[in-house]
Amino acid sequence: MSDAPHILTLKIDDQDVSAVEGQTILAVARENGIAVPTLCFLKGLSPVGACRLCLVEIKGVPKLLPACVTRAAEGMEVTTDSPRLREYRRTILELLFAERNHVCSICVSNNNCELQSLARAQGLTHVRVPYRHPRLGVDATHSRFSADHNRCILCARCVRVCDEIEGAHTWDIMGRGIDCRVITDMNQPWGQSDTCTSCGKCVHVCPTGTLTEKGVAAAEMKKRQQFLPYLTAMREERE
Amino acid sequence: MAKTVVIDPITRIEGHSKITVYLDDQDQVADAHFHVTQFRGFEKFTEGRPFQEMPAITARICGICPVSHLMASSKACDDLMAVKIPPTAVKLRRLMNLAQLTQSHALSFFHLSSPDFLLGFDSDPAQRHVLGVAAKYPEIAKDGIWLRKYGQQVIEWLGGKRIHPAWTVPGGVNAPLSEEVRQKILEGIPHGIEIVRRTLDFWKNTQGRFADEIEHFANFPSLFLGLVTPEGHLEHYDGFIRVVDADRKIIADKLEPTAYQHHIGEASLGDSYLKAPYFKPFGYPDGMYRVGPLARLNCCDACGTPLADKELLEFRALRKDGAVLSSFYYHHARLIEILFALERMQELCNTANIMNTHVRAVANPNKFEGVGVSEAPRGTLFHHYKINEQGLITWANLIVATGNNNLAMNKGIAQAAKFFVNGKDVKEGALNRVEAVIRCYDPCLSCSTHALGQMPIKLSIVNARGETIRELTRY
Ligand code: SF4
Ligand code: FES
Numbered sequence: 001m002s003d004a005p006h007i008l009t010l011k012i013d014d015q016d017v018s019a020v021e022g023q024t025i026l027a028v029a030r031e032n033g034i035a036v037p038t039l040c041f042l043k044g045l046s047p048v049g050a051c052r053l054c055l056v057e058i059k060g061v062p063k064l065l066p067a068c069v070t071r072a073a074e075g076m077e078v079t080t081d082s083p084r085l086r087e088y089r090r091t092i093l094e095l096l097f098a099e100r101n102h103v104c105s106i107c108v109s110n111n112n113c114e115l116q117s118l119a120r121a122q123g124l125t126h127v128r129v130p131y132r133h134p135r136l137g138v139d140a141t142h143s144r145f146s147a148d149h150n151r152c153i154l155c156a157r158c159v160r161v162c163d164e165i166e167g168a169h170t171w172d173i174m175g176r177g178i179d180c181r182v183i184t185d186m187n188q189p190w191g192q193s194d195t196c197t198s199c200g201k202c203v204h205v206c207p208t209g210t211l212t213e214k215g216v217a218a219a220e221m222k223k224r225q226q227f228l229p230y231l232t233a234m235r236e237e238r239e
Numbered sequence: 240m241a242k243t244v245v246i247d248p249i250t251r252i253e254g255h256s257k258i259t260v261y262l263d264d265q266d267q268v269a270d271a272h273f274h275v276t277q278f279r280g281f282e283k284f285t286e287g288r289p290f291q292e293m294p295a296i297t298a299r300i301c302g303i304c305p306v307s308h309l310m311a312s313s314k315a316c317d318d319l320m321a322v323k324i325p326p327t328a329v330k331l332r333r334l335m336n337l338a339q340l341t342q343s344h345a346l347s348f349f350h351l352s353s354p355d356f357l358l359g360f361d362s363d364p365a366q367r368h369v370l371g372v373a374a375k376y377p378e379i380a381k382d383g384i385w386l387r388k389y390g391q392q393v394i395e396w397l398g399g400k401r402i403h404p405a406w407t408v409p410g411g412v413n414a415p416l417s418e419e420v421r422q423k424i425l426e427g428i429p430h431g432i433e434i435v436r437r438t439l440d441f442w443k444n445t446q447g448r449f450a451d452e453i454e455h456f457a458n459f460p461s462l463f464l465g466l467v468t469p470e471g472h473l474e475h476y477d478g479f480i481r482v483v484d485a486d487r488k489i490i491a492d493k494l495e496p497t498a499y500q501h502h503i504g505e506a507s508l509g510d511s512y513l514k515a516p517y518f519k520p521f522g523y524p525d526g527m528y529r530v531g532p533l534a535r536l537n538c539c540d541a542c543g544t545p546l547a548d549k550e551l552l553e554f555r556a557l558r559k560d561g562a563v564l565s566s567f568y569y570h571h572a573r574l575i576e577i578l579f580a581l582e583r584m585q586e587l588c589n590t591a592n593i594m595n596t597h598v599r600a601v602a603n604p605n606k607f608e609g610v611g612v613s614e615a616p617r618g619t620l621f622h623h624y625k626i627n628e629q630g631l632i633t634w635a636n637l638i639v640a641t642g643n644n645n646l647a648m649n650k651g652i653a654q655a656a657k658f659f660v661n662g663k664d665v666k667e668g669a670l671n672r673v674e675a676v677i678r679c680y681d682p683c684l685s686c687s688t689h690a691l692g693q694m695p696i697k698l699s700i701v702n703a704r705g706e707t708i709r710e711l712t713r714y
Contacts, residue, residue, distance in 0.1 A: 106295040110405075140289060140629035143603075148289075214630070215601060217408035218295030 010076040019072040026054055026067040029080060036080050037089060037118055040155035041068040042205055044228035045164060050156055051096075053089055053118065056080050064088065086122065093119050094127045099178070100134060101150040102208070108221040109209030115153060139184075141191030144214055145203050147182070152210040154180050158202035165231055170196040182210075201227070258673060260656045268660050271653040271673070282635045290319055290604060290626050291409050297622065297637065306339035306394060307615030307640075309407040310476065311622040314611025316409030318497065319626060321605035327595035328411030333476045334424070334587050335397050335407065336613065337580040340475060341431070342390025343616035344532070344573040344580075348438075349383020352570055352678050356445055360452070360675065361668035379441070382434045386577065389427045393584070396420045411599035421588050428585045432546065435578045439550060442571060449567065455658040456676050457566030457651025460485030462518055462528035464643065465538040466496070466614050472543035473535060473579055475614035481538045482518055482528065486561040491520070496612035499621055505638065515645045516638055527646040530618025531680060532572035537562040542575070544582035550575045566651050566679040573616075604630045615640045617680065644680045651676045 006021035012029050019028040024047065029036050040051040049069040056067045059077035067080070079085070096102075096115060104110050136149035159171040159182065170193050174183045184193040203211040204223045212221045263269040285296055294312040298305035310332060317324055350369040357376050358367050366374075373380035397420065398406035406412050446453070466474040467481045471492075480494035480502065494502050505514040506523045517526030528534070542548045554575060557563050563572075587593060604626055611622045618640030625634040641648075655676045659669040 105299065106292055108292070135287075138287060138289060138629075138631055140631055146289060146629075214289070215291060215409075215603070217291050217405060217413070219405045220408070220413065 008072055008074045010072055010074065010078065012078045013080055021072075023072050024068055025056060025065075025070050025072050025076075025078055028072050029067060029078075034080055036067050037121065038068055039114060039118060039153070039207060040157065042157050042161075042225070042228065044232040045157060045160040045205070048156055048160070050154065052092055055085060055088055057082060057085065090122050090124055093122060093124050094129060096153050097124075097127050098129045098131045100132070100136065100152065106218050107151065107209040108212050108216045108218060109151075109223070110219040112219070112222045113209060114207035136181075139190050140214065141189035142193075142196070142198070142214075143191065144198060145190070145200065145211060146214050147184075147190060147211055148209060149181060150210075151208045152182055153208055154182065155207060156182075157205040157207065158182060158211060161201045161205045161228070165228070166197060166199050166201050168195045168197050168199075171202060258652055258677065260652075260660055260673065268653070268656040271649065271656040282637065285632045285635050288632050290316055290609075290624060290630050290632055293622070293624060293632065293635075294407060294409065295405055300637075300639070304339065304343055304615050304617070306335055306407070307613060307620050308622070310336050310613040311611040311615075311620045313407045313409055314613060315609040315622040315624050316611070317600075318609030318611060319604045319606050319624065319630075320409060320600070320602040320609075322410060322600040322602045324411040324600050325595070325597045327415070327592050328598040328600075329477070330587050330590065330593055331397065331412045331416060331598060332407055334416075334584055335394055336476050337584050337587075338390045338393035338397070340390075340580045340616050341577050341584075342387045342394070344577050345383055345387035345390060347616070347678075348570055348573050349380065349387070352675070353379065353383065355671070355675055355678075356442075356449070356570075360672050361666075364667055364671065367671070379438070382438060386431055386434050389431055393424050393427075396423055408599065410601055413599060415596040415598045416594055418594065421593065424584060425588050428581050431581045432578065435574055435581065436546070439571075439574050439578070442574060443553075451658070452672065452675070453565045453567045455655050456672075456679060457647065457654060458564050459650060459654060460564060461647055461650075462490065462521070462526065463534035463537040463562055464518065464528045464530050464619060465535040466612070466619060467492075467539050468543070469493075470543075471540035473539040473541070473547070473576075475535075475580075477613075480612070480619070483538050483562060485564060487537060488561075491518075496621075497610040499610065499612065499623075499638075503621075503638070514638070514642055516643050517646065524646055527650065528643070529566075529647045530640055530643040531569060532576050532616075533563060533566065533569045534618065535614065536572045536575060542579045544579050544586070546582055547575055547579035550578060566647075566676060569679040617641060618643050641680070648677060648680055651679075 008019045008021055010017060010019060010028070012025070012032065012034055015032065015034070017028055017032045026036055026038065026041065036056065037053050038051070039053045040049070041047050041054060047068040049066040052066055054067040055064040057079040058065055064085070093115070097119070102115065104113070104116055107113065110116070134150070138146055138148045140146040154173065156173060159173060162171045163169040170184050172183055173180055174187055175181050184190045185195055190196065200213070203213060204225055205228065206223065209221060258271060260268055261270045281297065281300055285293065288296065293316060294309045297308040297312045300308055313332070354367045354369060354372050357372050357379065369380065397416070406414060462482055462484055464480060464482050466478040468474045468478045471481070479492070480496050480499070481489060482491040484490050491502065502519055503516050504519045504523060504526070505516050507514050517523045518528050519526060536551060536554060542551050554563065554571060557568060607627070608625045609623070613620055620640055621636070621638040623636040624632055627633050652673050655673050659672045
């Protein structure tokens with residue numbers, strides 16, 4: 001067998017595309033300018049398939065599969081947009097909104113929030129399930145950052161960036177199901193974490209107003225994620 | 240048992256509320272109450288939130304005066320941070336606050352109250368709204384619309400968003416003034432001034448027709464409370480609290496707004512969510528005071544701008560030996576304040592450092608308790624927060640302008656009801672007058688969605704046995 005990458009051909013939304021073996025459907029779609037909504041996925045971090053927003057239809061497969069973790073295969077016929085997919089995506093977003101307290105208007109991330117822009121893009125005007133209105137706390141013990149658990153969607157970006165890029169593994173997720181919560185170290189206040197290096201990477205990859213810098217007022221928190229691809233590229237080069 | 244007349248909810252004021260007029264056994268008005276069902280929960284709701292969110296959260300209390308809450312709240316946050324914000328930031332906040340005053344007063348005068356003056360208190364309620372005014376007096380309606388729009392635009396130019404600008408932030412404002420905006424603000428002022436001057440002329444000419452209203456619209460002695468500058472001039476953003484009595488004698492002066500709790504007590508009334516603040520040294524209920532445009536003009540020695548000061552002299556002549564007492568003159572005071580606001584905005588735009596780009600102080604919280612006081616269009620507004628060492632709110636207290644006026648409004652509608660409502664056969668025009676007393680105070684009760692002036696009104700007359708014998712509903 002040669003070392004040359006194996007090239008696959010497949011169809012995404014009736015468009016003939018080629019892929020390198022091992023590439024995910026999402027990567028191929030994006031390379032070809034086909035938009036697939038994502039939320040937990042962030043280029044530069046390992047994909048986890050947590051949010052299910054990137055679900056696509058694959059001909060012959062009864063289940064919907066997440067494009068961010070499903071590898072492209074020879075002859076695949078992928079559909080990224082259909083009434084069924086739209087309904088699923090909408091419902092996922094509605095459940096996210098209903099699960100915690102996402103009051104955009106007073107949020108520091110208002111107008112700079114990935115959850116909000118996805119909802120806008122999917123034409124979400126209202127939520128059909130009852131809001132749970134949990135009263136979750138804000139951890140403002142860190143001197144520079146705060147974590148408002150009311151706005152967390154459990155995408156685990158913070159967990160991944162802290163582990164994979166910063167190497168500190170301060171963040172983790174505890175609990176199961178509806179009780180899941182992101183935690184620092186062994187669930188102690190962020191300000192008392194021994195491992196946190198205060199690098200702020202988690203703050204900037206967090207798609208919502210959960211992890212933010214302190215001192216910002218409503219709509220002032222702008223996340224900068226450009227650092228991530230550079231960092232990953234630099235590391236790969238060195239390896 | 241006494242009979243009860245309920246007006247619910249009031250039309251042409253912002254938000255929801257109802258008036259109850261209590262009749263005695265002889266079907267004569269015994270008393271009247273104004274019930275407010277708003278403001279619930281804001282204090283509770285904010286517990287545990289980072290204090291920096293407070294301006295944005297409290298700005299949602301009202302769609303008509305969000306800027307006022309932004310001001311008082313940002314000032315309370317400045318206090319928590321223990322910073323003195325850059326002088327240019329103070330000026331820019333002032334600018335926005337005055338623009339807010341202009342648009343809100345214009346709304347109150349032209350859109351909400353002018354139908355009564357122009358079409359008559361007894362005119363057909365189906366026509367008695369701003370569109371009715373526009374049909375009969377297009378020039379006046381046009382003036383009102385222009386003035387309101389100008390105020391709103393200035394807010395939008397400064398803050399980027401008209402209703403809830405996130406521009407005023409703890410520590411200052413989040414963007415400096417641009418030359419383009421400065422020019423745009425300045426360009427509108429001469430026309431605005433022209434409008435207010437002709438409206439004042441018109442107002443003064445109509446006074447002869449409203450002798451009864453002037454006499455019976457909450458016309459009684461009371462204290463007046465408002466902010467004044469250190470020189471005793473009209474003030475809406477900073478300064479000291481002054482209290483004057485019905486003779487315009489200064490009862491208390493140079494009170495530090497942050498120490499408001501030493502001077503103002505808050506009683507709760509069972510039938511309303513609105514607390515009833517009173518001036519502590521006089522006790523409850525004698526410490527009843529009024530705030531807002533009328534109170535501010537009664538409190539200050541001068542406005543501090545030439546045109547407004549000329550008008551103030553005439554205003555003083557309305558009651559030579561003391562404070563102007565009839566709440567009907569809130570409308571008059573409102574016009575003078577618009578004039579003042581426009582003059583002051585012009586002045587601010589022409590000051591040397593207004594374009595300075597240092598407009599924000601950055602700091603962590605340095606105090607556990609902070610108070611911010613400013614003058615909303617409707618009166619003095621107090622925000623008071625406590626935080627924990629993480630900067631999360633543990634306690635909040637707000638006294639809104641409408642709250643400050645609570646006792647005086649009750650007394651005022653009782654007075655008007657006694658004069659205009661005779662027995663159980665109540666005419667719509669009489670009820671409109673009782674409502675109009677409330678409109679004098681321009682209470683901002685919740686949201687702006689009803690701003691066009693036709694909110695449903697429900698009147699119930701309840702007989703001695705508690706049965707509703709008559710109901711008036713208007714949509
Ligand atoms: S804190 Fe932010 S990044 Fe971390 S899981 Fe929650 S939403 Fe995702
Ligand atoms: S982006 Fe694929 S599952 Fe979240």
